[in-house]
Amino acid sequence: MTGERLRLMAVHAHPDDESSKGAASMARYAAEGVDVLVATCTGGERGDVLNPHYPPVTGGPAEMNAIRRAEMAAAAQALGVRHQWLGFVDSGLPEGDPLPPLPEGCFALVPLEEAAEPLVRLVREFRPHVITTYDPTGGYPHPDHIMTHRVSAEAFAAAGDPERYRDSGEPWTPLKLYYNHGFSMARIRGAHEALLARGLESPFGEWVESRAAREIPEREVTTRVVCADWFDARDAALRAHATQIDPTGFFFAIPRDVEREDWPFEEFELAESRVPTSVPEDDLFAGVREVVA
């Protein structure tokens, strides 16, 4: 290919989200020569230590922030991608009934134009052809995930418009916007059935039943990227987030040989395209390669 180098930007809420959603696809594209940049909206300061095998962090948010920065750098290295912080403060996951108010100054409370500005600026600098983010529900209802969707949609809409964000760099129009589909019901059910079919124990039985009972409508999967050869890189990136990811826990519950055989891809939903393409697709750059080359 003699054309311009392809560029992919993945927008995430917290350090570790990039390693659990679309990570193997990013590693594959990076290995194939695509310039891949992860943009993380918040520092994950309000995250708890979620890995029971990790020693307690006693230094409060400042220490947590420092640890998570180091973890994020190691994860980016494992995936072979570049990384940029957008500089907002973690909103935390509110719990209780009624839910407590969000903490002052957190990402989810920042007005949209102000919250989207650093991302618009980064889009204009990095000039991605494709952007990935979360669906409008956030994928799960963490306020930072919903806000990440909102700033990504805003940047996709506005970055190419010279009348918008006038002081935030030269306009650049990204060509496609995708939503990650890390944990579709089809994937969990497929893993559940594959484990049972092999006579193995499945940790997903309860999930499959509760999801079926609640009848949550499934979002559309338009695009499956085959990336099994990069599952090892994804797993190394997950393990790099040692405060968050239990190496014996949920993310490692599917035996890797079963996963490779039954589910060798990651799934995405094409949200918007400014180039002609037809679904289903097997490449985030379908329709883009032709335009760029």
Ligand SMILES: [Zn+2]
């Ligand atoms: Zn998150």
